[in-house]
Amino acid sequence: MPADRTSLFAFLDHLGILHQTTEHRPIFTVEEGADIKATLPGGHSKNLFLKDKKGKLFLLSALGDTKIALNQLHKVLGCARLSFGKAELMEQVLGVTPGSVTAFSLLNDQAGQVTFVLDASLLACDPVNFHPLKNDATTAISADDLLKFARASGHEPLFVNFAAEEGEPTTLVLPGN
Numbered sequence: 001m002p003a004d005r006t007s008l009f010a011f012l013d014h015l016g017i018l019h020q021t022t023e024h025r026p027i028f029t030v031e032e033g034a035d036i037k038a039t040l041p042g043g044h045s046k047n048l049f050l051k052d053k054k055g056k057l058f059l060l061s062a063l064g065d066t067k068i069a070l071n072q073l074h075k076v077l078g079c080a081r082l083s084f085g086k087a088e089l090m091e092q093v094l095g096v097t098p099g100s101v102t103a104f105s106l107l108n109d110q111a112g113q114v115t116f117v118l119d120a121s122l123l124a125c126d127p128v129n130f131h132p133l134k135n136d137a138t139t140a141i142s143a144d145d146l147l148k149f150a151r152a153s154g155h156e157p158l159f160v161n162f163a164a165e166e167g168e169p170t171t172l173v174l175p176g177n
Helices: 005-014 029-035 070-077 087-094 103-108 144-153
Strands: 018-022 042-050 055-061 082-084 113-117 128-130 137-141 159-162 170-174
Touching: 005 103, 005 137, 005 144, 042 070, 042 087, 055 082, 055 087, 055 103, 070 082, 070 159, 087 103, 103 113, 113 144, 137 144
Parallel strands: 042 128, 055 113, 113 159
Antiparallel strands: 018 137, 042 055, 042 082, 128 137, 159 170
């Protein structure tokens, strides 16, 4: 049974991670929630569930307005070409449905099948905002606590700089930077 909001919050509390949640209407895209995000401080995320042609899975969390060249990202990650993962696979592995994918869904990847790719620009924000496993609320935590959460869930993030100059491939930022 995948984690729900109650078990997510219990996990955050267990880690000593302060969190604040705002309930709102369900939002399915970054654009759809612009009015809600305007009232909440910090960096707002977009999250993509990706699969490469060899079956490797990725969860990418980036700043909401970040441009991501999926046709180039595989070169940085050292994997086969990437595409969006199917909804059924996302629900099976991350326990969430389309529109609700979030860094917090790493809690449901008990088998460690997913590589967590994190936008370095998102970490410059404080707090960072993610759906708490459903898209009808937003939960804010500190950027440092996002890293603490990811590592406690068994996922060491790969940091990528998506703010590289236009036309240039994205660059990998080493952990600890």
